[in-house]
Amino acid sequence: MNTKTILIVDDEPRTRQGLKKTLDAWADGKYQIFTAANGEEAIGLMQKQKVHILITDIRMPEITGLQLLKMAKEQNIFPVMIVISAYSEFEYAQEALRLGVINYLLKPISKKALIEAVEDALQAVEKQERAGMMEKVVDKKLVDASTQNPLDRGPIREAMDYINKNIKNELTQKEVADHVHLNPSYLSVLFKEHVKLNFSEYVTRRRIQRAKELLITTNFPINDIAEESGYKTAKYFIKIFKELEGMTPSAYRKNQQ
Template sequence: MNTKTILIVDDEPRTRQGLKKYLETWANGNYQIFTSSNGEEAIKLMKQHKVHILITDIRMPEITGLQMLRMAKEQCIFPVIIVISAYSEFEYAQEALRLGVINYLLKPISKKALIEAVEVAIKEVEKKERAGLIEKVVDTKLVNTNIQNLSNREPIREAIDYINKHLNNDLTQKEVADYVHLNPSYFSSLFKEHMKLTFSEYVTRRRIQRAKELLMTTNLPINDIAEESGYKTAKYFIKIFRELEGMTPSAYRKNNSERVF
């Protein structure tokens, strides 16, 4: 499991340790919680570790919380941000919102308010990760298939649904054509006309997309992923995967190690 990381940044030791204690009790070991006493230290830590949620004070010596957020943004570090402050000046809140802050808590912070803010932040992290996963596994050729007006071609829509539900089985064009009550030859030309891919190309690309999802979201061995994706042997699966993705399944998993569980 990929443990989520929370970073607390505050120059006041008492506040910093108090927030950490609250969160450690709530997290019960499910989250990794770091602390930093200043913005510079926090930036260094965020370069070394993937920080999912950043909780930071605004007013700190040397580098303010807002300056730190600008620096993080410039360096393409994008945690979900919660700002804490003893001040409620409007310009602070405005600037914080421009920098992508999702919550603004005023000191003294109650345990309830902190936990509620973190739970909202976790949902935002999960939303971002799902979006990132979709972006990584998407196959542009599948996206660009001509599925407009498929309501006028119900057999093709039914065929797509059938293929998607049976990716881990042996799938033949005749089997799917029979399922939608069409002659295999006519089904083949109709499918290519509307999908801009042959039947076999579509099935292969959907299987590899399924494999990419499994590689990123599970710890299943390559053999099992091959089977789940409809390939009888891992060797053949690896060959097809490399042809489409330019790398082996293992390399793909390693390159996309920020997995969603």
Template sequence: MNTKTILIVDDEPRTRQGLKKNLDTWANGNYQIITASNGEEAIQLMKENKVHILITDIRMPEITGLELLKIAKELNIFPVIIVISAYSEFEYAQEALRLGVINYLLKPISKKALIEAVEEAVKEVKKKQRVGLIEKVVDTKLVDANTQNPSNREPIREAIDYINNNLKNELTQKEVADHVHLNPSYLSSLFKEHVKLTFSEYVTRRRIQRAKELLMTTNLPINDIAEESGYKTAKYFIKIFRELEGVTPSAYRKNNNEKAF
């Protein structure tokens, strides 16, 4: 399910329903808007649902909004947070900011202020997911390959760019050597010296990284992902993927699937 969830927590039924009504209209079915009347209910909902944006009142009986944020943090639940309050005391705002709140809205909240705050939160969610995606697909050996000795490596930089732009194609060492006007065996030794990977190791790792990106951000069938990553058959692609990642492409997708917000 791709729908992202926004949780509204407020002990005042009128405020809670008013916020939900405004956000339902704005969301137009693109987001799931759920509500909780107290902190305990909110915690339960966050355990059961992946909450992307949390909008919570500060002053609530039993568990306050700030206590709710602390509990969420302890549970390793990190939604993008908007705090609402009828109180403008500075210490509340200060504490809220320390707990990672991106916006602090004072009651009564205008529809315009609410939507602006939520749209800003949506951007923050997208940013967090992009960072998460990069962390998941990053191959440290490829990162190292791109930060090795910057001197005397113009042909290698050109070779890497050519490989990265032609992953879908067959890509032979001779073809890349011709492109950078070097003898294939000289390119091979230069590549190994600067990139710390052989030519074929680099191509394989780069193709598998491309496959991981596609597995996590698209619904393309495995056959198509194999082709997009430069593999002629899905069977061979699955074999190489499993050797490098320890799981099949399908299992990787199931474990890591993160859709864009």
């Protein structure tokens, strides 16, 4: 279940309930919306429950909104943050921006402004999640291969692009060499020199990277993922995946979830 969670923190009950009511009507059950009356209650809730979007008042007794944001960061809690305030003092806005707040709303908040701010925040959450996902699947050797930049790497860059585009298909060194108009054995030498991986290892790593992306982002059966990654049989795909990742594709998928 990947329901996004929104937490509203405000010490004024009317404001707190008003914001919740607006968001409940807008969310129509798609998101979980919680409230907290103060910073302490908010931190307690965030420790127990993943909060994707935090909407907090700045002026609160005991723990201010800005202190709450600092405390969350110190505890490695990183929701997308929106602050609200009845005060338009510039230093509050400046400090909030330094802490990574994406929106600063002034009271009284219109329903439209609140909903727009939350919609922007949801986009930011999705962007963060995509980045986190790519970090999980990234293969350091492939990143290094892409960032190496020798002067005469035109045909090698072209060969890598061709492999990446055709990863679902059977790929031979001869086919790729023909595509970039090089002799296969010369391509082999150049490839190893520039990419720091031999041809077949690069192809295997690209196939497994593709498989990892599909395992995390789709519910495709393992057979389909094997095929999409360029493997004729699921059995051989599972064997290669396990050699490279130390676990089966099913275990990898379960781990990431």
